[in-house]
Each structure stands twice: as C-alpha cells, then as structure tokens.
Amino acid sequence: MIEFLMPSLGADMEDGTLIEWKKKQGDTVKRGDIIAEVETQKGLIEIEVFDEGIIDQLLIKEGTKVPVGTVMALINSSEVELESKEDPKITLDVPIALQPIEEKILEPIKIEKTVETIIKASPLAKRIAEDNKIDLSKIKGTGSDGAITKEDVDNAIEEREKIEIENTQTLPQEKITKPGEAIRTAVAAAMSKSNREIPHYYLEKKINLTNALAWLQVANEHRVIKKRLLPVVLLIKATAKSLLEFPDLNAIWDNGLQLKKNINIGFVVSLRTGGIIVPAIHQVDKKNVDEIMDSLSDIIPRARAMRLRSSELSDSTITLTNIGDGGADSVFGVIYPPQVAIIAFGSVLEQPLAENGMIGIGSFVNVTLAGDHRATDGLTGSRFLVTLNKHLQNPELL
Amino acid sequence: MENSVRKIKITYREALKQGLREALQNDDLVFLMGEDVGRYGGAFAVSKGLLEEFGKERIMDVPLSEAGFVGAGIGAAMAGMKPIIEVMTVNFSLLAMDQIVNNAATLQHMSGGQLHNPVVIRMGCGIGRQLGAQHSHSWEPFYAHIPGLIVLSIGTHEDARGMLQLALQSPDPVILFEYTSMLNLEKEIQTNVKAVAINKAKVLREGTAITIITYGTGVYKCLEAATELATVGIEAEVIDLRTLRPLDEKTFLDSVAKTHRVLVVEDAWRSVSISSEISARIMEKAFYDLDAPVQRLCGIEVPIPYSAHLEEAAIPQRNDIVNTVKKMIRHD
Numbered sequence A: 001m002i003e004f005l006m007p008s009l010g011a012d013m014e015d016g017t018l019i020e021w022k023k024k025q026g027d028t029v030k031r032g033d034i035i036a037e038v039e040t041q042k043g044l045i046e047i048e049v050f051d052e053g054i055i056d057q058l059l060i061k062e063g064t065k066v067p068v069g070t071v072m073a074l075i076n077s078s079e080v081e082l083e084s085k086e087d088p089k090i091t092l093d094v095p096i097a098l099q100p101i102e103e104k105i106l107e108p109i110k111i112e113k114t115v116e117t118i119i120k121a122s123p124l125a126k127r128i129a130e131d132n133k134i135d136l137s138k139i140k141g142t143g144s145d146g147a148i149t150k151e152d153v154d155n156a157i158e159e160r161e162k163i164e165i166e167n168t169q170t171l172p173q174e175k176i177t178k179p180g181e182a183i184r185t186a187v188a189a190a191m192s193k194s195n196r197e198i199p200h201y202y203l204e205k206k207i208n209l210t211n212a213l214a215w216l217q218v219a220n221e222h223r224v225i226k227k228r229l230l231p232v233v234l235l236i237k238a239t240a241k242s243l244l245e246f247p248d249l250n251a252i253w254d255n256g257l258q259l260k261k262n263i264n265i266g267f268v269v270s271l272r273t274g275g276i277i278v279p280a281i282h283q284v285d286k287k288n289v290d291e292i293m294d295s296l297s298d299i300i301p302r303a304r305a306m307r308l309r310s311s312e313l314s315d316s317t318i319t320l321t322n323i324g325d326g327g328a329d330s331v332f333g334v335i336y337p338p339q340v341a342i343i344a345f346g347s348v349l350e351q352p353l354a355e356n357g358m359i360g361i362g363s364f365v366n367v368t369l370a371g372d373h374r375a376t377d378g379l380t381g382s383r384f385l386v387t388l389n390k391h392l393q394n395p396e397l398l
Numbered sequence B: 001m002e003n004s005v006r007k008i009k010i011t012y013r014e015a016l017k018q019g020l021r022e023a024l025q026n027d028d029l030v031f032l033m034g035e036d037v038g039r040y041g042g043a044f045a046v047s048k049g050l051l052e053e054f055g056k057e058r059i060m061d062v063p064l065s066e067a068g069f070v071g072a073g074i075g076a077a078m079a080g081m082k083p084i085i086e087v088m089t090v091n092f093s094l095l096a097m098d099q100i101v102n103n104a105a106t107l108q109h110m111s112g113g114q115l116h117n118p119v120v121i122r123m124g125c126g127i128g129r130q131l132g133a134q135h136s137h138s139w140e141p142f143y144a145h146i147p148g149l150i151v152l153s154i155g156t157h158e159d160a161r162g163m164l165q166l167a168l169q170s171p172d173p174v175i176l177f178e179y180t181s182m183l184n185l186e187k188e189i190q191t192n193v194k195a196v197a198i199n200k201a202k203v204l205r206e207g208t209a210i211t212i213i214t215y216g217t218g219v220y221k222c223l224e225a226a227t228e229l230a231t232v233g234i235e236a237e238v239i240d241l242r243t244l245r246p247l248d249e250k251t252f253l254d255s256v257a258k259t260h261r262v263l264v265v266e267d268a269w270r271s272v273s274i275s276s277e278i279s280a281r282i283m284e285k286a287f288y289d290l291d292a293p294v295q296r297l298c299g300i301e302v303p304i305p306y307s308a309h310l311e312e313a314a315i316p317q318r319n320d321i322v323n324t325v326k327k328m329i330r331h332d
Helices: A078-085 A096-115 A123-132 A150-169 A179-197 A210-221 A231-245 A289-304 A310-314 A378-393 B012-026 B050-054 B066-078 B090-104 B140-144 B157-169 B218-231 B249-259 B274-289 B308-314 B318-330
Strands: A002-005 A015-021 A034-040 A043-048 A053-058 A065-067 A071-076 A200-208 A251-253 A257-259 A265-267 A318-322 A341-345 A349-355 A358-372 B007-011 B030-034 B059-061 B082-087 B120-125 B150-153 B174-179 B186-190 B202-205 B210-214 B236-240 B243-245 B262-269 B295-299
Touching (some): A043 A310, A200 A378, A210 A231, A210 A358, A210 A378, A231 A265, A231 A318, A231 A378, A265 A289, A358 A378, B007 B012, B007 B157, B012 B050, B030 B066, B050 B059, B066 B082, B082 B090, B082 B157, B090 B120, B090 B140, B120 B157, B140 B150, B140 B243, B140 B274, B157 B186, B202 B249, B210 B218, B210 B249, B210 B318, B218 B236, B218 B318, B236 B249, B249 B274, B262 B318, B295 B318
Parallel strands (some): A265 A318, B082 B120, B120 B174, B210 B262, B262 B295
Antiparallel strands (some): A015 A034, A015 A065, A034 A043, A053 A071, A200 A358, A251 A257, A341 A358, B007 B186, B150 B243
C-alpha cells in the first residue's frame, strides 16, 4: 500500500487545505494524474500522483487543513507492481550511473520518518515540561543536535500563556488574508530562510547579445505571431545547456550537496497583486527553443492566475530571474532554498563595443549568479558564466 | 584607611614562602625536608633564606631518594613531629608512591584509629615551563583516587599564602600541589590572609549562564575567560575546587542547580581524571538540573611536549574555554 502524503511545494510551505478530491475510492490512477486540489499560500494547486494503483481510501475530508507530510490517501499498488515485475526491461533501461543520484535524494526523507519518534530534550527541559504539561513533541529544539532546552520549554509555556490570555480577553477572530498578503508571507519566509542559512557569493558578467538578438530576429520572421520567440527563451535554453556542464549548480543543499538529474528551471513570475511565484519549466535541456516558448506561454498566465500544478511548484532545481527591458541594469538574486544557485538577467542595453580594433554598438545584458558557498565556489560559478556566454554567442546551436 | 584591610602585590612564590615561614614560626614541631631546600634555597627558590632563619635542624636537605625521605617524613609524623616534605616535582613523587599510598594513607585505618599521620607533602607540579614530558605531568588524579589522603590544589595566591596552616592542623596526610608555572605571577591579596579553609571549594565569580569548574592553573585562565565572556553577555560562574579529595560536591551541585550547564577545565588528561569524577557526580546527583551535557576541556592525551607552542596546545587555554562556552550556550 502506498501512502499519498500532503506534498511540500517549497521550503516555505507548512500546511495546505484540501479543497477537492479529483479521484474517488476505487479509481485507478497513474503517474501524473491530478488527484486533488489543495489551497496553499501560493493559491489553488492541482496535486499530481507519482504512483500507479487503485485508490484504496481517501483519509482526509475536503475542506480540512493538514500539515505537510500528512497521509491523505492510500493507494493500492499491488496489482500494478506485479505487472512491472514481469517486465525486467524497466529496471535495465535506467542508466546505472544515474541511480545513486536519485537514491541520494530520497535518503533524508526516509531517515526523518524513523527518527521522528525520539524526542531529544535535556533532563531539565523534560522536568519542566512535565511539571507544566507541555507536549515536547510540539517543540522545536534549539540546543546542540536540535535538543530541546529549558529555554525552548520556557518559550512554549510563555506562548501558551499568551494564547490563553488572548482567548480570554478577545473574541476569536478569523484572520482574513488577501491573496497578495499570503504570497507576501510565503516569499518572506523563504527569503528570510535563504538569507539566514545560505552563505551567498555573487558574480557578474556582461554578455554580448548582439548575435543572439540578430539570430532571433531572423528566426521570428518565419514564425506566426503566436509562435514568435522572446529573447528570454534563448537565455533559458543557454542556461540549461551550460548547467549540463556544471551539475553542481543544478542541485539542492540538504545535509550536503545533492545533485539533481533533471534540469528544471524555476522561472520567476511577478504577480500583479504583489509578490512572486516560481513555476518550474521541466527538463529544459531536452526541449528545443519552440518547446520552451510553448511552456512559457502556458505557464506564465497560469502562474498569474494561481493555477499551477504541484510538480511545477516543487520541482525546480535552479531559479532564473529576468528583470525585463527598461528595468534595472543588474539583478542580484536571493537563492530559493534548498536550491544552490540563482541566475539573474538585467535589462538589455545598447553599449559601445570595442572589437578587432573597431568601435561599434552592441546589445549587452548583465548576468549575475548568486551561489551557495557551501555547495560551490566562485570559480565554478565563474566558469559557468563563461560557458553561458559561449552558448549565447552561438544562438543557432541552442 | 586604618580600619580597612590593606592589599599587597605578591608573587605566588613569595606567598608560598610567607606561608612556610609562618608555619615554622608558629610551631617548633614543624620542619621542612626535601632535596635542595636548604643551602640551594629550593629548586624553585621557595625556601630561599629559610635555612639562615631557622637552622639546619628545621630546614633539612635530604639525599636524592624520594622513597627514603618521604618515608622518613611519614615516620617523623607518626612519632609526633609536624614534617613538611617537599618533593621537587610531582613526577618524582611516583617513586615515593609506595610510602604515600601504602603507609601514610592506610595507617589510621589499619591501626584502628590509634595512629595518626599528620604529614604534609608539598609537590611542585604543572605544565608550561618547557621541562619536557618527565617533568610536566598532572598527576593530581592519581592522588585524588586514594582514600585516607587529603589532596589540595593551590590555584590562587590567597591559597598559596594560607592553605599550609590548615594543612598542618589536619590529623591525616595532606598532599599539596603547587604550580611552578605560576611562581613568578603577581597578584594582589589581602595582608591579613592567614589560614584559609581547606575543606571547601570556592565560587570565585558568580554567574548564571554556566558553571566552570576548575583547579590549579585552570583557575586564573577560567576567570579571564569569564571576564571575556561577560563582554558578550555570558555570565559564567567560576568554581575553584581547591580540595580534590574529599571533593566538596555541595558547592558545585548548588551551582549546577542555578546555571544548568557545566564545563570542567583541567590540565590533566581527560580519561579517568578529576573532571571524570565531577562529571559523574553531576550525573548522579544533579541530572535533572542539566540543560545540556556536561562538557570537559582537559589536556590532550599525549606526553606533554617540550616545545613551547606544542606545550601550550596540549592544555586548555583561555580561548579554548571561551569558545567552548560560546558553543555550549549559543551553539555557534
């Protein structure tokens, strides 16, 4: 039996409200099917299943808010598993070299589950908690190795007293948040965590886009208006191609560097209500420029309407932000945890250019890379920017 | 100013000498014996001038045989004298261990309480004078292990001046550790220090954030560390154990109940040391007062090196204490 859990759609998500089950008991589901709609700070998200099987039980009622990791449904996969065992090719087809990477990513999740039952607390903290009837399992320890200390328990007691006072003094009030405020809170949480925990280093490189833009103009001549390419598509594609050579930047940091097999570029979309949302464009390295343009045209309006799918919110392996023309010259990004890098493009500017002893005019963009110094060093980042430049000089090969 | 207590600046060596002189003046039964204590003035010049003042009957040079002269001193104490035996360094005292452990420490018990042995044995000890491994070890834990002995550690100038008086009044054998690296160190003490209690540890600085327990050369290092920690808002309590046997556990258990955190600092090697004993007693008697595991800063477990910077690296220094405390409190 497979447990279907409330997914985490980013480092900042703590819980979600189940709005609607899209499947019912007995339904057959396969990987990628939408099983439910969940309301999060980032709006209404369609949640996908990653397993195949028959829905055995739906455990959570619609309208219920549950923490990330809560078992929401049970999926019976036994029949499907039998089928897959008869086909040995499935395992053989997976390149062996890629397997450890996938395993490494899964490992910490498994460990967390078994450790959860043991509560590490100092003897003094335990004594005080017992005296004051404080539930230690609800406290996050700040001591060595996350042990709960006296201070943590004292804080919990204080917090409880505060709530008790509030409850007795004022009528319970439903906190009403506007959509803009919720997204603001989510951005605030993620970026505060990033600034607190990630030691950033910053690099900047000026890249000549003259060739790329000229090529784009020619390429667009033969396209119908709807299919015309935006310059950012070239930037996205060149970034993905460069990442193939620098896998350390396409990774997450969680108790160490964990490389990601797919290159899913999170593209920063700013919302009209304020705040930003970062949907992922999946496997960019395997898409051609037209496919990337299609993805963008599909995903940006849905992001603005807050109608993204769970995989689009949680799967990005690196983030790209693009300030657009007429904006600031350079942007220095803040890494989206647990990713280890963010690439930021300023606006494209015409500038004098000295080349082969001649002076001309070219179109330039300032590209910056903010890297997690725990994961990589400036040299890696610098080489990446040089490679990115190389790819953007040859737009026809992208 | 007439009624207030005056203070004088004094070296650790001078404080020891004044204590010795006072003991010799107070009681005719007191005499000092040891290698080079007379004509040479003591290997570390602690007894310099005492031969001229008190004569060779009371300041006695002895042959180079620790088992011989320590044994003779124990015999003199049994016969009613008040001998102070100086062993040049604690390392050589191991040659007299048989006399101390098998005779001095056991006689009262084995005689059914009929024989007292009020011998006082002073030992130069400590690390930090580039004397090499064979002259630099911290054997305090060896002696603190033995029932029947009273083991004192002189970590302050006040104790250097006053501890000997009460040691001489003890009916049981007393081992006194004097730290040679501190001999030239000057500190202010009150002029009226006469005798100081020997059965109690001392809280030298009060604090609420953590208890630092130490003895000997650790005392001033820990006090300096506590002063530095106070500048970043960490108020550390510093306790000088003073008596390594019997341990005054009430003082440090009371402190643990107040601060909930403990760091034990000593020069001796970590394994089976004074800090092991302290840590174990806190576990047994103050476990539910602890908010963090008891931590220890001890000597690195190697023979103490000769070269100065390695010697320094082999034992806890002020910075190590500061850093460990910060880590324990802030986890940084």
